[in-house]
Amino acid sequence: MTTTHHLPAGKARTDAYAVEVTPATAGWGHAGLRVLELAPGGRHVLDTGDGEWIVLPLAGACTVAVDGETFRLTGRASVFAGVTDFAYLPRDAEVSITSRDGGRFALTGARCTRRLPARHAPASSVPVELRGTGACSRQVNNFGAAGVFDCENLIAVEVITPAGNWSSFPPHKHDEHHPGEESELEEIYYFEFTAHEGTPGLGYQRVSPSGNGTGTDVLAEVRDGDVVLIPDGWHGPSMAVPGHDMYYLNVMAGPDPDRAWLIRDHPDHAWIRTTWPEQPVDPRLPLYTAPERS
Template sequence: MTTPSHHLPAGKAADGPYAVDIGPESAGWGYSSLRVLELPPGGQHAYDTGDSEWIVLPLSGSCTVAVDGRTFRLTGRPDVFSAVTDFAYVPRDARVSLASRDGGRFALTGARCDRRLPARYGPASSVPVELRGTGNCSRQVNNFGAAGVFACERLIAVEVLTPGGNWSSFPPHKHDEHRPGEESELEEIYYFEIAAHDGTPGLGYQRVSPSGRGRGTDVLAEVRHGDTVLIPDGWHGPSMAVPGHHMYYLNVMAGPGAERAWLICDHPDHAWIRDTWPGQPVDPRLPLCTAPSQ
């Protein structure tokens, strides 16, 4: 069962200059936002951050980010599968200008917040690359905006690369209630890009099932390049990459908790799968890309 308001095919969430424009008002929640901006060669775009903090993340191409009298030059990358990228953090209550000489696509990951932190540059060399799971549950996590890695007030954002044929976001897990030391309450956005093969577009699948809390979110969606899935609550996973097509997804999370933390609870029917990982090798295709050395 696919709930249209939770699975947004490419173009469905477009608005004005943005290929994707999702915020608290459109999602019907309190904190998390995602915009995807496409700039032509020589293109420029300015926006006000309002009551949210943001990370500007190149998906393809390079750009400059001007904010608070500073300019950050982002080297970027050709695409999400070929390199770990640098990024820029911009605070709430600011005017931000982006410009790209050669054009590109840029993700703006945001979260409503209270404090105004300083604008900063995040070098690609500082991004921890984690290989999570083993066997056909192997995937790569680029923890550029993870809690404990890069300082934000509420925003948590990471990239996940799943080789074709593998299962990611597995075992299914949730973070839709506050349980101190055990689980965080976090809204989440999944934004997908799927690698083509010899020019043929790819696809994948995303499952979200009700946890008994919140809205009872229930999604079984075929996801393609540019799709998003909104997860206000529920068990999410697996994210399935079909054979022959690597899957990328960008996770954006934020919530009301005083502690910025990613604490999850595994689905009790599937939590045992973690115990099988130590006995299997990591998929030899990983990492698909690495961060440059400092």
Template sequence: MTSSYHLPAGTASRGPCAVDVSPGSAGWDHSALRVLHLPPGGSHTFDTGDSEWIVLPLSGSCTVGCADDFGHSAFRLAGRTSVFTAVSDFAYVPRDARTTLSSDGGGRFALTGARCARRLPARYGPAADVPVELRGTGGCSRQVNNFGAAGVFACDRLIAVEVITPGGNWSSFPPHKHDEHRPGEESVLEEIYYFEFAAHDGTPGLGYQRVSPSGRGRGTDLLAEVRDGDVVLIPDGWHGPSMAVPGHHMYYLNVMAGPDPERAWLIRDHPDHAWIRGTWPGQPVDPRLPLYTAPSAASAPSSP
């Protein structure tokens, strides 16, 4: 099954970026994602343009330099070995700036972006300040690293979080949507999912992503087998479940932004499946979680 909403690894690459999804290529107005691969000693410079960005190491460490009319900032990101080993620190760079990433050891770095109106200052986000949430119980247990969540880290439009689903579990469940402006109840947010999987004895992992029509927008309808480096675009619709096959933990990075005046993640559960939340208090959280927690403030590196 092929779909313009499922971008298998390599199909959304451009230049040094293994993934380059822009509002123009996605056919929407706000959300963007790049995944940059840098060799040891490599660097990459880009103009932020009309968008704000969070630079998040997926593997490896880097230095982020940001220059604009207000001066120059530099942040050293300690990063991590992989998305399955640790929470990472990150850097926020504003619109209308020139940014350079450089890495002595090389690595992979996500740039989560959103078109925005306000220009906020460049900032460093310590790993120690990232709230690690355990959401759901039983077979719906998952871990959410809320590094760029609304109410956690200040952005103009951008919302970004990481989700880790243990092998065999379902996340993004019950299916939910955010494609309708309902003040205090539901936001309009374009969403990108970027996937990685934990291998087992050298065997790569995989999972499945479902998006079903909600009666809004484009009527997005998708059931995709997803693997390392795949991307799923969600302009509208009920999304979920995200299913991790047994034996392979699943990671996805969520990038969201939209036109609503309030930067908020407000969702509506699918009416056929919302009842599942009521069963969670009677079950334990999957004992495999958390895979890790945020480091203590005392051990967290500081920016230069």
């Protein structure tokens, strides 16, 4: 199995970021992720270059200054505490991110050609979806989903899987362009877990080859701060071990002319969907909902 697609915490660290995945380091053309850690009173300046970016607080609050505007992000205590607001950054912009109390902030990105306006999205605008039932139950925060928030190429969502459940199941893929049926999208998974009495959480991620059996092949134990790169292949399940809830941030982008998330289920496992109407959604979900619009 390949190991280059599983980046344990620290493997993708750079001088500026706790995690930095670029198209160049990933070996593909479009999707990127940065995780910025700021100390109290910290400030970070970046140039968005040829990409569009969303600043998404993982823990803490921050202020984002771009194109003469200032967006104050309320943020959240952790990814398990609630939905967060976020800010969209256009390409070819200089951006300043500051945080009075410090925190951890994801920058989800994709190469693009159009320059859309910078803007702030409140937490109340984020649709919270419950997907699957029974042991396949999970929560999806569709903050940057296609059809929800306007970007040119970037698609980004958060998934929360209760302890002991399986996400990204049935395994699915989006590595070929079939109009109306399947999108061609690169994908990044970034993980965090709840601890139990000081013991860090963990989970497992599977990616198996599609097509002629060659391609990405990963079976990884994943922990806080780990990243899995998925240029192709059937991905899933994402397994949360008992006792530890699992969070992952999905970042997707690709060459297709239409910004869409169209997937094809693995033919050996697609039948599991037919069992979902017979089972209730895990009563632990939703872990939280978006606040009411003011």
